[in-house]
Amino acid sequence: MQTVFFDKKPRIVGTGTIAGPKECAGVVGKYVDKSLTDDTFGESTYEKAECKMLSYAVSKAIENSGRTEKDVDLLISGDLLNQIISASFTARDYDFPFLGVYGACSTMAESMAIAAAFINAGYYKNIVAATGSHFSSAERQYRYPLELGNTRPPQAQWTVTGAGGAFISYLGGENGKNIAQKNPIKGENPAYRLAPAITMATFGKVVDFGITDVNNMGAAMCPSCAHTLLTHLEETGRNADYYDLIVTGDLGALGSRILKDLTWEKGVDIADNHVDCGEIIYNVIEDEFQGGSGAGCSAVVLNSYIMDKLKTGALNKVLFIATGALLSTVSSGQGESIPGIAHAVAIENV
């Protein structure tokens, strides 16, 4: 059994998001807390800009929850940079414990799942889960110097410049969508009125179909995503149409189509209720590129756009599956293929 269940219903009481200019030209533009016009965020390096964005997302998630830093019991975070320096240096700025994770672009779901698991068990009451990425820091670490102006093949994705954080809390009680209302918290932040709950999580297996094209992450991550989704449905006894939305991050347009094929072959039709964060974050023209990627992709889309729909009740049952490609420049250089991983988190208005 890969799925764990959270009967205490840890709730997402606030989120914080920030994104770059290219990202904010798309659907998330009007939902993020801050749109950057300058992707250096006033810093001297892209790595420092990435770290500052992540710090912003953490602080904003706390603020939007009507809480303070003193209320936070733990930060769970990771990012794409070597030795997750964005997360580590973000954690340095705060006076709460830190749990560093690495799941590549699956980090948002991984950190939310651990946070919910810890809160559900009663270890902590308030945990912030956050991640982010930056196009320019990722590009020069994983691919080529920016100055080279390298062309990209059509199957490539574009690393999202952005960060997102979720403040996850135990609000008491067991059931009913009005728990948050019965537990008024200072400030009467509307976010509490219908704080979506994390009801279960499915930790994924590493799956490798032998993809070696580092420009085709979508294809590399699809098999693990399909595996986690099918396992989740089987273990929970839910049908795919139980969910208003199955939102994957960041398969891209091509990856999203492959996922639909892979699940359809297994008798599961997600054509009508699936979107991919990478596919929707930009206005994708497929022969140009496949959309967004990076840990910040699903972090921004989930914590801004999707969370807005959950809070307003436009969506009530969402399965969030963040996907990660587990490679490094060294592993690819040594001829290894690209395994994928995907973790799923069910977010519901219950």
Place this chain on the structure above:
Amino acid sequence: MQTVFFDKKPRIVGTGTIAGPKECAGVVGKYVDKSLTDDTFGESTYEKAECKMLSYAVSKAIENSGRTEKDVDLLISGDLLNQIISASFTARDYDFPFLGVYGACSTMAESMAIAAAFINAGYYKNIVAATGSHFSSAERQYRYPLELGNTRPPQAQWTVTGAGGAFISYLGGENGKNIAQKNPIKGENPAYRLAPAITMATFGKVVDFGITDVNNMGAAMCPSCAHTLLTHLEETGRNADYYDLIVTGDLGALGSRILKDLTWEKGVDIADNHVDCGEIIYNVIEDEFQGGSGAGCSAVVLNSYIMDKLKTGALNKVLFIATGALLSTVSSGQGESIPGIAHAVAIENV
């Protein structure tokens, strides 16, 4: 409150360890499951050797527990390489879910703490926590090409070539050291007769005292180690002498002395019951170097030497604090200092 308590007593029912020739010349030599005479482990690259060692440690921990791969619910692992490829590629070889973590050299404690937390909450019954490192892969990633034959300053440590894994299980019942005996498992492995329990864990904060010398990790990690230790003692109401041994990993000889000073200043004397994994793994001559480091350092020492003493009852109450230096070549190159982190796990024969 940084400390979480595990009343269900998740138990370490088996461990697996492997180490290189330089390591096995020291105290761990007669306790590890496998001593390598060739540090390439028959592989074509050091990265692949590191991955193979980690796989060995995971498989051996499962075998030494008298279990099979089918019994494992989750693998929690991480390592020092960019994008934790050793852990990810190890996970690829098994058919159980994977949770990737990054805590630099604190990974053994971090992964054990999460494993114990998940088991204590009833999410899973059997989790393997493991990590490792390799001198040659770390050296060329973090420092200089091996071919350069670079000299090392006296405050430097030596990255351990080795890996260790712990199989952590819920064996039922609540108290009493004979629980394992009352739950006989196939094979009558003596390891069950007195399986040490993980009774609590203290997740650490990131602490930065402004150390910028990348050759002096011990000094960089000491403040966080002292903070976690003092917090643990304060929150649990235990005195330092409650523990038969407070074993830190991997401060090295110099770091170990600084830790004693830092805690002594706060009125906590650990002179008589503290050792450091980095200090004891080699026969340290301090003007040559300060001992071992790397995620594999504490993983090997804890899961071989220390675990043997716990199983035979020579030690009954051990506080294991693994320490991590949160830097990358990029962060150091951009002028950042080196923050440290330390997570503590209490392992007791109860």
